[in-house]
Amino acid sequence: MVTSGTGSGPPTIVSIAERAGVSIASVSRVLNGLSARRDTEEKVRKAAAELGYVPNSVARSLKGGRTRQLTFAMPDIGNPVYVAMVREIQAVAKAAGYRLLLHSTDAVTEDELAVVRSLAERTSDGLIICPIRITPQHVEAIAHATAPVVVIGSPPPDAALDCVQADSVSGAQKAVWHLADTGRRRIAFINGPLDTVPGRNRDEGYRKGLADHGLGYDPELTAATDFAVTAGAAAAHELLDRRPDLDAIFCANDQLALGAAQTLHARGMRVPEDVAVAGMDDTLLARAAWPPLTSVDLGSAERGRIAAELLLERLREAAEAPAERTNSTSSTSSTDDTDVPPPAPRRTTAEPRLVVRESTVPARSV
């Protein structure tokens, strides 16, 4: 079917126009489904089919100002939490006819900012970004971005950004409640870095959870480290050395919990009989572990989906109200520096969900 065109290179509407004996305008119209005379349409379709024509999306983007591409930037694709997001975002984007550009920032702030700024290159129509820390520079950059941006994470409350948050405070709280409810009293906590939003929030939830059940906060029962399996294993050793009497370990994510569980196994302690273990994020690791880990689903998948939908909505809005500033009268509105009439930033929060498995509650039926 693919007959080479008149000249070199792939077929264009020009080749089609020549072969069909019509103008390029007619070709374009037919191919875009606008009305045309019967025989014109036939000639064009025939020529296009014979040449194996496929429209050049770059040229189309240049003319139309839209690339039909979205970008998702996250710290590390190796982390199952982000995988869940990618998956949902990809699905939503695909359904809406958008391609998805993936960007790994390796949790480097400079990189994250670069991604936001690169929107000015007009490589993609919008961005979903999942920053590990949200600095004032992030807020600044995102607020002035050239295209819609949705943040997955928790910017400071005064930042006027579209975002989809996890409620890790009440997530952690729920986990602690569950542990306390099932009779645990000396609940240790292995957290990630305290200078990150998730780290701080989980710490807060842990303390609240304890307080709700009249349990005291004991610094000896807590450890802060990296969000990684080996770090979890090491921290668990430390905690057990310090407080051999602990009866539960709550971990700020599943990786840490996995490490903790492995340490317990290695020390010959039974989970959950001797020590209960709970994690967070409810990744596939939680189901993979033995015993399967109780974990708090912070809704990664849901957040990804919501973020993608929100972004698409912003794009729709932008398409309807083109960002023209009508200089109708004189400069009545003296606010000349803020150039966008901001469309009420939206904050959504995904509700955390506790998923109880056998790492905290012994299986009833074998």
Next chain:
Amino acid sequence: MVTSGTGSGPPTIVSIAERAGVSIASVSRVLNGLSARRDTEEKVRKAAAELGYVPNSVARSLKGGRTRQLTFAMPDIGNPVYVAMVREIQAVAKAAGYRLLLHSTDAVTEDELAVVRSLAERTSDGLIICPIRITPQHVEAIAHATAPVVVIGSPPPDAALDCVQADSVSGAQKAVWHLADTGRRRIAFINGPLDTVPGRNRDEGYRKGLADHGLGYDPELTAATDFAVTAGAAAAHELLDRRPDLDAIFCANDQLALGAAQTLHARGMRVPEDVAVAGMDDTLLARAAWPPLTSVDLGSAERGRIAAELLLERLREAAEAPAERTNSTSSTSSTDDTDVPPPAPRRTTAEPRLVVRESTVPARSV
């Protein structure tokens, strides 16, 4: 810094040219580092900085014919094997200044073919594709693709495609050797679907491995199912019902192995004392399981990296030898239908690597 340009819209080289009082050609040259008079360069840089200019990559692509984008298409981003690939590909692409487009095909053949064909839209400069099954249509489509394609997988031997293969035959074989070497005699096998390339190859490796050790092939010891945790658990139940005396279960991937291990736990059998378990792919699941799973690393990460490097090399080649057909003399070469002088397709195979963990060999030191 971002002063709004003369007209509306984002700054372009035209705005810069106006502001600097030079031609757009000079602006382009300065911005691309070509030689210019001292004061011209200064004027241009100053104007560009004041306007906050960022080059429009779409226009650039249209002119240059390159998008600086690569596409990776795989069945399902949820699968850790593909995550490993994405990660490596993203890293290589990023280092070379390419963006990465991600495409989930959901293992639908039609979708895979569509991705290959969509290269004609010139949305990306090259494609890495990981088809679940490779049909003649795949081969056909890839051979005639408008841009370089690298296949991760095993096309039929006569297909002239660039590809990076896993050697799952000898991978499976190695696993069986290991089980036999450590004293197992009744080695069961839980496989994935037999009508896929991986399924067939792993079956072959299993049989070879048994034969190498003088063990007979017993259909009662094998099961074929889906590549999923629950499927693995169910299959293990079946096998144990049928042959309670089995002393090892080799699984065609980690998910299946995980399911099998869970079934063993649930039945109160010890791993590895009663039954050894081994998986394949060496995903993070293998490390997450308890006991950690012995697994065969088929080199997903490595294959991703190699595929990306190979693709980049093809792109370099294509850039150097532009696909011009010089009609110098008359049609001496009568081969008129094959339009590309094919540059010797390259087949690479990643060497499988057995990773021994405690699911087959008891830990020595506690």
Next chain:
DNA sequence: ACAGCGACTGGAAACGTTTACAGATATTGC
């Protein structure tokens, strides 16, 4: 001071589309 030369610059075309506009047909009503 002038020819000759080199370095730099600006005009214009090109990449492949979409689309406003005006001009050319075909259709309708009488």
Next chain:
DNA sequence: GCAATATCTGTAAACGTTTCCAGTCGCTGT
């Protein structure tokens, strides 16, 4: 059969860049 109209078509401009080709400028050597 003719005017009025509706429908369709072609020309040309535009999107933002890079790059070819002449042309201009300033410099060197004499």
